[in-house]
Amino acid sequence: MTAGKFRFGVVAAARQGAAQWRETARRAEDLGYSTLLSPDSLDAPTPTAALAVAATATSELRVGSFVLASPLRTPRAAAWEAHSLSVLTDRRFELGIGTGIPAMREAAAELGLPYGTGKERLAQVADTISHVRRLDGEEHTPVMVAAGGPRARRLAGERADIVTLADGVLTSRADFAEHAAEVRAAAGEREVELAMNIFVVGDQVPPQVRSFIAVDADTLRAHESLTIVPADPSALADELERRREEYGISYVSVNGAFIEAFAPAVARLRGH
Template sequence: MAGKAFRFGVVAAAGEGGAKWRETALRAEALGYSTLLSPDNLTLPTPTAALAAAAAVTTDLRVGSFVLASPLRTARAAAWEAHSLTAITEGRFELGLGTGLPSMRQQAEELGLPYGSGQERLDSISETVDHVRRLDGDAHTPVMIAAGGPKARVLAGKKADIVTLAGGPLTTREETAGQLGEIRAAAGGRDVEFAMNIWVVGEQVPPWIRGFIGVDAETLIAHDSLAMLRGSVDEMAAELERRREELGVSYFSVNGAFIEEFAPLVARLAGK
């Protein structure tokens, strides 16, 4: 299938202090990454502050939330933050939205907010997008929705500019293709960019990543996991081209632990 030009993002957290975070932003820009993406969790600095700081020390690097969890803000508050970042960065902000992990129930309680049912959290995402569109006026904040279940995929197809699948690390290629088909069907003729997050580059899974995704390298390899990219630079480039050709995915983000290992692919493929 015809695909968009490749672009690449880095998912990193500003948990090690401002100097290290600014260094990460500058390095990502120097290596040719399109976007620096920040996760959303009460144990980390808020993405609003982190992304504003990253944009302030870079020139062309885009910044984005990966992703704002709907239980941690009201829809109006999330839209306020998003539009503010679009204005401050002069259009370099991408708003990533998701329903949040089950572990965020306690974090929502700390903020005095309801965690909500699955439908309520999806409704909050939809309302956030509507608020952003109203606040933007003539501007346009690109919206990425992390789509896990069927209802999220339909919502993403209808309202997102960018869609990243939020399935598990062992989701097969066939299952992924089917889920992307659902999104395309919901999008109708809308132009949607498809994204995918790569957790592991190479064949070694750092302990903290293994704890988060719940599987080891051997399991990822045995299942031909799309969460992993391995082999030579030529082999990895061919695999990304295969994913674009077969699935239509052209926007790949990589965990910040692998920013240097992934850089040769950015140099080879970005913009092509």
């Protein structure tokens, strides 16, 4: 499996109104991003509703969930949402799904759903993919799996179109390379797009990002974290090309706080 051409996504703030979603979508498309992505949180509109609004403001921009947490919906319900948005956006939707972060335990309880074991939550991911494929028929909704453990990486390699390596922010580069290799081994001859998410561009960690990753920029750099990149456009582009060469990463998303700062790399590398 060889790395493909670069494409880029931006993860928008979940707590936006309709006008903000449309504005963000238009800006992302103007800057050359491939996809507008929405997190999954009970404190914000459900990703499929927000992305449906965003898609009306653009003509080519793809939209995607980043990512639906499997404990928050039954597999059939998640597939129903995904297939519906795929149809309503003329097949511009990409379903991102994963087992969810620990905070989703409380969210699942609020919805009256079981959080389940890791094995059970991963089985829900697999079942959701099966339901989506059945609903799609001859069409094909691209599925991204956020894979943070060995079983998830194996499932993602075997079933997903896109695999985002959901390692911890301080994961070593050697471990990351090993995890990417696990996905490729599981994929075999299948073409799978490898992806990763960037939290910080430059030297400043915005408060909303800091509250999520719980470390500062100095700590990220000290660990050579792959979740931070330099702000200088040339250095940024060189680093992304290095990552594609070393790990096979060709699809890169960035936190929405850095949509403008990351744009020069998008303009330079997209489609190459």
